Amino acid sequence: MPVRMRAQVAMEYLATYGWAILIGVVAISLIYFYLVAPNIIAPESCVFQIGVSCSDITAVGNSMAGNTQLTISLQNAQQYPITNIKIFYNINGTNSSAVNCIAPTTLYNPGNTMICQLNLPVQTSVGTLIYGTLYVNASYCGLLPSFNFTAPSCVGAPVQTYIGTFNTHAG
Numbered sequence: 001m002p003v004r005m006r007a008q009v010a011m012e013y014l015a016t017y018g019w020a021i022l023i024g025v026v027a028i029s030l031i032y033f034y035l036v037a038p039n040i041i042a043p044e045s046c047v048f049q050i051g052v053s054c055s056d057i058t059a060v061g062n063s064m065a066g067n068t069q070l071t072i073s074l075q076n077a078q079q080y081p082i083t084n085i086k087i088f089y090n091i092n093g094t095n096s097s098a099v100n101c102i103a104p105t106t107l108y109n110p111g112n113t114m115i116c117q118l119n120l121p122v123q124t125s126v127g128t129l130i131y132g133t134l135y136v137n138a139s140y141c142g143l144l145p146s147f148n149f150t151a152p153s154c155v156g157a158p159v160q161t162y163i164g165t166f167n168t169h170a171g
Contacts, residue, residue: 042129042131042167042169043167044057044167044168044169045057045165045166045167045168046072046134046164046165046166046167046168047164047165047166048077048134048136048162048163048164049162049163049164050077050162051077051078051082051136051138051140051160051162052074052075052076052077052078052082052136052138052162052164053074053075053077054072054073054074054075054134054164054166055073055074055075055113056071056072056073057070057071057072057073057166057168058070058071058168058171059071059120059124059130059168059169059170059171060170060171061123061124061125061126061128061170061171063123065119066123067119067120067121067122067123068119068120068122068123068124068130068170069117069118069119069120070089070117070118070119070120070130070168071115071116071117071118072087072115072116072117072118072134072166073113073114073115073116074101074113074114074115074116074136075111075112075113075114076108076109076110076111076112076114077110078110078140078142079110079142080110080140080141080142080147081107081108081109081110081112081141081152081154082108082138082139082140082141082154083106083107083108083138083139083141083154083157084106084137084138084139084154084159085100085101085108085114085116085136085137085138086098086099086100086101086136086137086138087099087101087116087118087134087135087136087137088134088135088136088137089118089120089132089133089134089135090132090133090135091120091122091130091131091132094121096118098137099116099117099118101114101115101116107141107152107154108138109152124170125170126169126170126171127169127170128169128170129167129168129169130166130167130168130169130170131165131166131167131168132165132166133163133164133165133166134163134164134165134166135161135162135163136161136162136163136164137159137160137161138159138160138162139154139157139158139159139160140157140158140159140160141154141157143157143158143160144156144157
């Protein structure tokens with residue numbers, strides 16, 4: 001086979017199979033960026049539709065205890081106080097029991113911040129993506145017919161549930 005013929009065969013081979021190789025590389029890179037990369041580059045977020053807003057969320061893995069501690073900073077985003085705050089979570093289809101939020105007072109006026117610490121039953125390493133749903137139960141004083149800001153009391157206020165979602169990476 002002459003040299004010219006071999007060069008033509010090589011070019012035809014590259015033209016034929018080069019497209020297949022290129023399509024394979026593009027497919028593999030798309031799979032990586034849509035399936036693997038979102039877990040690495042997902043931003044931290046904590047979003048509630050109404051009732052409370054989330055100003056900060058952090059997760060720290062505890063290898064000795066075999067769990068992860070999630071700390072959430074919530075703010076009362078309503079025009080009346082809330083009280084008796086309990087928080088639940090759902091991670092990987094597992095619901096938690098009620099957790100009381102840590103705070104100096106039990107009555108949270110509009111704009112007040114409450115800190116909640118949850119011990120998640122999952123072992124995580126640094127950089128692991130943790131995501132799920134948060135449920136905040138609180139007695140909403142604005143639904144009382146006789147609420148008074150000068151002598152606030154929320155006794156008998158109905159309980160409302162505020163639902164939110166979160167994403168964070170273990171630190």
